[in-house]
Amino acid sequence: MxxxxxxxxxxxxxxxxxxxxxxxxxxxxxxxxxxxxxxxxxxxxxxxxxxxxxxxxxxxxxxxxxxxxxxxxxxxxxxxxxxxxxxxxxxxxxxxxxxxxxxxxxxxxxxxxxxxxxxxxxxxxxxxxxxxxxxxxxxxxxxxxGRTQGPIETNRLWARLERYAEETGLGLEEARRRLAREIRLARFGQxxxxxxxxxxxxxxxxxxxxxxxxxxxxxxxxxx
Ligand SMILES: NC(=O)c1ccc[n+]([C@@H]2O[C@H](COP(=O)([O-])OP(=O)(O)OC[C@H]3O[C@@H](n4cnc5c(N)ncnc54)[C@H](OP(=O)(O)O)[C@@H]3O)[C@@H](O)[C@H]2O)c1
Missing domain, CATH: 3.40.50.720 (NAD(P)-binding Rossmann-like Domain)
Structure with a gap:
């Protein structure tokens, strides 16, 4: 188009x-x-x-x-x-x-x-x-x-993922999958x-x- x-x-x-x-x-x-x-x-x-x-x-x-x-x-x-x-x-x-x-x-x-x-x-x-x-x-x-979460995979999300991985003791890849599941998303946006x-x-x-x-x-x- x-x-x-x-x-x-x-x-x-x-x-x-x-x-x-x-x-x-x-x-x-x-x-x-x-x-x-x-x-x-x-x-x-x-x-x-x-x-x-x-x-x-x-x-x-x-x-x-x-x-x-x-x-x-x-x-x-x-x-x-x-x-x-x-x-x-x-x-x-x-x-x-x-x-x-x-x-x-x-x-x-x-x-x-x-x-x-x-x-x-x-x-x-x-x-x-x-x-x-x-x-x-x-x-x-x-x-x-303010209403719900719909994260896009940028540095902001990566910083959050690193914190989440640290808190949960998960590896980064597993933390990424788990956080997306928690938010009920099949994947993060690009x-x-x-x-x-x-x-x-x-x-x-x-x-x-x-x-x-x-x-x-x-x-x-x-x-x-
Ligand atoms: N990622 C998400 O999941 C998501 C979801 C919803 C909405 N958003 C919105 O999308 C926008 C971009 O987010 P992003 O995830 O791409 O963030 P990001 O990767 O952290 O990029 C933020 C951009 O804003 C610039 N910036 C930050 N503070 C600034 C300042 N004081 N003056 C001028 N520029 C400044 C940064 O450049 P410098 O540091 O070089 O100044 C950088 O280019 C934001 O408005 C965010 O609220 C993001």
């Missing part, structure tokens, strides 16, 4: 690895030039070179901390300088601390909101005039953890599966989607 993304410019936050890296890759493969934003300069540079070469598109790293007030403006500035605009914004950056609601400190809560809430709001506001002119699309990657979904949602093929919330969790969220 041609998603009509050739020649578009996408700004992806949290693109130095995991789901954001997979989204940047999926969009580049669909013909987008990409501004890949995160904090880790080295990982971003490597990703930009690999994806850019494989997809034959321009992938430009932008180093910014999404919790900082000017983080959004800096990333949009890079997109405007390098290309004419971003047509697509993917808000994905996130590493909020998991844990018991009472055990998390106020600082943990603040940190989470600074990144996952205000970071997304700031980016969207900074990009909005350009997205409106394009007209473009915004895809927000959020989590279903970042590329989110990448493909995000590319579709950002495309002209999804123009009739508006404010849709999509669970990509292999049925972990039970619905009729």
């Amino acid at each position: 041609d998603l009509g993304l050739t020649g578009k410019v996408a700004l992806v936050t949290g693109a130095s690895g995991g789901i954001g890296g997979a989204i940047a890759e999926a969009l580049a493969r669909q013909g987008c030039d990409v501004v890949a934003a995160a904090r880790s300069a080295e990982a971003l540079q490597e990703l930009a070179e690999t994806i850019g070469r494989d997809a034959n598109r321009q992938v430009v790293p932008c180093i910014a901390d999404r919790r900082e007030a000017d983080g959004g403006a800096r990333a949009v500035g890079t997109a405007e300088e390098e290309f004419r605009c971003p047509d697509i914004l993917v808000n994905n950056a996130g590493s909020t601390k998991r844990g018991d609601v009472f055990a998390l400190s106020e600082g943990d809560w603040r940190e989470g909101f600074a990144l996952k809430f205000f970071g997304y709001v700031r980016m969207t506001r900074a990009c909005w005039p350009l997205l409106k002119a394009a007209p473009g699309a915004v895809v927000n990657i959020i989590a279903i953890g 970042a590329a599966e989110i990448g493909d979904a995000a590319a579709f949602l950002a495309s002209t093929r999804a123009h009739y989607f508006q404010g849709a919330l999509i669970d990509i969790d292999s049925g972990a969220t039970r619905t009729m």
